[in-house]
Amino acid sequence: MRVRYPVQSMSPLPSGKAVPLPKIQAAFDKESSDEAHARLAKRDAVKKTFVRCWESYKTHAWMSDELAPISGSPRNPFGGWAATLVDSLDTLWIMGLRHDFEIAVAAAANISFETVTTDEINVFETNIRYLGGFLSAYDLSGDKRLLRKAKEAGDMLYAAFDTPNRMPITRWRLRELAGAQAQGGKEQVAHDNVLLAEMGSFTMEFTRLSIITGDPKWFDAVNRITAILESQQDSTALPGMWPLVVNARDQVFNRGGAFTLGAMADSTYEYLPKTYALLGGRMPVYRTMYQKSMATAMQHNFYRPMIPDGLDILISAMVNVRTADNGKTKPELDPEGQHLVCFAGGMLAIGAKLFKLPEHLEKAQKLVDGCIWTYQALPLGIMPESFHMIPCPSINDSCPWDETVWKKEVLRRHGMDAGDISQADTVIGQKRLPKGFARIGDTRYILRPEAIESVFVLYRTTGQKYLLEAAWAMWEAIEKNTRTTLANAALTDITGTDGSLPPKSDSMESFWMGETLKYFYLIFSKPDLISLDEYVFNTEAHPFRIPAP
Template structure:
């Protein structure tokens, strides 16, 4: 049958359009074969064979005898996922100049990642870390290639496809039967290895990664084989492996983060495999947290230390969102999102915890420019002379607790808590301010400040009060201003800081994490400039010939580069560089409406309605 002239014209136009489109796509490809801006929207099937994810019947950890089998398994949530409120802001069209600036910044971050990755390949391939000054290989996380696994999704996101395929092929051969350490940290193994494999699978669809996730999951599940099914958090896995199983009992002094941060990884692997055993393991912990949340000394949040052996999660008196507790709180709204809103208990727990932390743990510091910012700190609850409980704030800030701003931003949008977005803004601004206040433009690990009398109203700067508090914080009971000036000069204290307890910067991601999240949730452009200032300071001061190094002292003021430590943890490439790259990427790159990040910055796909 003959085509009409009109149909011929349409066909020619269509062919021409397809050719033009293919040329445009080819022009956008970088050396790794990656189309920028679309990593999170098209599953990639990988270069390897279509590997069957059925378990190897000879897999070591699955064949370890179980002493305390589960009698009643919690089923995975059923029913359709709920439509969730949008987390990401609606971004307008950027100018050509803004686009070019953003892409140049993104590519600068990528260049640093490539330099670090090449050094890892050359000097520490398949080891946990490369030492960035000496080039030595290190194995602090089980010797299973922590940097390799932590970097899988970063390689994918940055479009480094050849290296991604190389890394997947190598990771597929990691033996989790061999345990090189006397003791492994189950929490770290969960967030780095299980989280790393799951996220890389969610992005790429390569079934070899799901198989490795199941192997790690089975190993971790063996740590839950205790009489009450509570995990051993500092686990003598080698002893268990050599003896083919031993009697295990959960600890009586366990850090909250190390027992309360399995929900995301264990829920995701159960959803992907259909096996509820991991979800059940995490759910048992969640039920204790929920049941005892209102009975702690600071109702709404849990103490820093809990008793897993007796299942008493309400006995201690120190409360923080910071180090050693952080990800338990972070996982509450994120697990709710991950499940498609089908696990309502996580929403309820988060709302209670956020309310308590806002009222008790956040303080406004007295600072010279009187900016209205917030810092999150530790609270201890003690009985007064009459026996009544009294809470006392320890106004210590931490770089690690900077994650809280991002958590509050996600909670505000996801759970429709608009007042929480203001708290998120002030928390993130607090971390940005702290970066800018230090001479190198980098925030220290820990520091103390003076709380304002109130979080509302004015908080005028008082230099005399600041110097008095500097003296007290350094254990000197005098009002001698001259002595205060000596301490300030000796310790290089910027105005507003009464003490810097830990002057290191260990390549942490939490500040840029929250800047990234707040930018994605609000679209405020000043955050891009803040992120770039942070990046320039970090890149300038941490760069080595091989990679990037942690810093021993970020208070130096002599114009010289700060002393470096021969350390580069895997989270530098798995988290910090990833967040810097994403904040300068197109807003739909790993959209927060499609993915939720675990505490090691590994993005899991949210259950769609």
């Protein structure tokens, strides 16, 4: 496509040597032979599941985006560019499956971004899965074919930034636009209603591509977004954080009342400390933005839930800022937890080590423990997509269990009269609510990686061995309940209590093999395999190399 709005002044990559970064990984003690044997057995069990899924993908859905793990049919929700294959490239390399890696690279080299199977391209997903996948596999292997594919994907994505203000189109009707431009019409304009995550999550991939190629155009593209985020960070309704929805067309990122680290905002925050590391500490603005945003989140978004065993854990939730008639604003907590927001514990652990912030490591520990507790509290040992709990009055004081308060909140969350708690037991039974949960709004488990991601990161940053035990319990529950004849499938309801296997949906997103299985494999591998002192993971678990000082 021809360029309508060429860049007039290009931001150069930061110059000078990388800053020596603090150690992120813990110093691990030498393990005994028994410990090594047990660890390797667990690692190999994860690898066996990956190989099984990979072979089924090769047989039934080769070069398609996904394998449907029950029917065995191919699916193409991400453009038809072999998302599972690309997402799995670095996993193949990390697991030592070199023969299959070579087969996959040869096939990936023939992917054409000029043909697309969907009417609309999610630019965010294309960036994290495809560009991220190619860059990571190149960083690990040095195979020049992967660098060529990364540049192809990068050039395609860069075209989404060809707007009057150089802000990207995030939901891109690629075929329609290309056809119109070929006929001399239809220019593209950034949208006025854009999810924060889809605007702020290009920094890692675009920056790494510019570093590797020496071409600053991708860095320049994301640097413009970073500048807007930085300039408006202190003027939002919850200063330090940005609203869930922003206006890219008018470059207004400070209006709106919903604030979260969770879905649709998550990776914008995640990428702040990680981009700082990826740039070798040469752009302090990412450190400043991270510390401001986390100070706000720790004050407003984290809550301690009231639970029967009184464990001191944290959950990250949404905050809605309301404006009263007198013009004053008031933050109100919506205590919904999400599986997706479990990434936050790992983010805080990295930030704590990178910037020497012990309070962040303390919060990371409690957030990760909160996700582990939520897994263990459900009858299958698997956490739901979303749920509501009861916030304690303070995250710092003791919070004794109160059965009556819990039952009243259950009734309230289900639209019933909280004054008559005689109905509560019926609701609790019908909804299969474990103690501590007021409502489970989404009972699915869609093979998500965020909980094991943060368990892995906290283990690598602290070396605490209980995290290995927690990870294995999570693995056994997931493998037992999601396994199909061909691969592993998403679950529609994890609240069952009758001992039978839960109902499944015919879905296995590429992140199962690109993220979830990779993190399970890595936590049971030696700590120097993809060291957090040498690599930083993008939000699709693709590791990029940190520059040496």
